[in-house]
Amino acid sequence: MKNTGIFYFSSTGNSLYIAKKVKEKFEGKILYIPSYFGNASEFEDIIIVTPIYSFGMPxxxxxxxxxxxQGKAITIIQNYGGMIGGADRLVYEYAVEKGLVVKGIFTLKMPENFTLVMSPPKIYKYIILKTCDRRINKVLNKIENNQFKLPKKKKTKKQTYLKNKANWHKIGNRFSVNEKCVKCGKCISICPSQNISFCDDNITFADKCIACLGCFHRCPQKAIIYNKKDNKKRYVNPLINENEIGKDL
Ligand SMILES: Cc1cc2nc3c(=O)[nH]c(=O)nc-3n(C[C@H](O)[C@H](O)[C@H](O)COP(=O)(O)O)c2cc1C
Structure with a gap:
């Protein structure tokens, strides 16, 4: 039996759902990346499960x-809400540049959680969730049968992602809480970049945001708002237990 490290990042549970399916198939340990301080290289097999952010990676x-x-082999499963936009190739090049051997990169469609601009209709989310096991199993069977594939070089112009990422922290200041906030502190405890704190007994957002939107989607009171407006849809993958997001399993 292989010793597999299943590393994931997830703010609304899609990646965790996939990581759990990986574990069902290959066994191993599910590890939440922001709280992992061990030596990932010690695992015989490394599978990384991640959402796509802004045509790139969180x-x-x-x-x-x-x-x-360097020299270690990894497999990456990316999931996304609408457009890959070259994120597969981008992470491939990034890993190769860091000296890793990329066995394969797979992309999977899951419900969209970037709802700050617009939300897809409910029925769309329902269909994607209803059919996701089929897509996940297809990917897992490919991994099992060593049918790895790597993303081709894109013909499109150079990615702007790495530049965009440098600005993500700026959206942190656009979040605030409304009168529904009961100061339970959940947002503080789940924020992967320690960007939220109590300041003078008020929930305060600093400038280290990595734009995961976990606080916005998972606030039990739906009290976190963006740009002072409370008109954006929230999402958490209904196929997992929300409290497991961020845990090692
Ligand atoms: C900041 C941010 C940027 C995103 N950018 C993209 C994107 O470029 N393309 C896309 O298809 N989905 C994008 N998404 C949607 C997520 O990739 C998708 O919903 C994913 O399944 C969420 O996974 P999670 O529930 O594990 O966090 C973005 C989400 C966030 C929060």
Whole structure:
């Protein structure tokens, strides 16, 4: 039996759901990247499960990749809400640049959680969830049968992602809480970048946001609002237990 490290980042549970399916198939340990301080290179097999952010990768994924020992082989499963936009190739090039051997990169459609601009209709989310096991199993069977594939070089112009990421912290200041906030502190405890704190007994957002939107989607009171407006839809994957997001399993 292989010793598999299943590393994930997730703010609304889609990646955790996939990570659990990986574990069902290959066994291993599910590890939440922001609270992982071990040596990932010690695992015989490394599978990284991650959402796509702004046609690229969330910062914790890039940080993990840069810490893995050179020459180590990894497999990446990316999931996304609408458009991959070259994120597969981008993370491939990033990992190769860091000296890793990328066995394969797989992309999977899951419900959209970037709802700050617009939300897809409910029925769309329902259909994607209803059919996701089929897509996940297809990917897992490919991994099992060593049918790895790597993303081709894109013909499109150079990615702007790495530049965009440098500005993500700025959206942190656009969040605030409304009168529904009961100061339970959940947002503080789940924020992967320690960007939220109590300041003078008020929930305060600093400038280290990595734009995961976990606080916004998972506030039990729906009290966190964006740009002072409370008109955006929230999402948490209904197929997992929300309290497991951020846990090692
Ligand atoms: C900041 C941010 C940026 C995103 N950018 C993209 C994107 O470029 N393309 C896309 O298809 N989905 C994008 N998404 C949607 C997520 O990739 C998708 O909903 C994913 O399944 C969420 O996974 P999680 O529930 O594990 O966090 C973005 C989400 C966030 C929060």
């Amino acid at each position: 910062i914790p994924i890039l940080e993990l990749i840069s810490k893995i020992k």
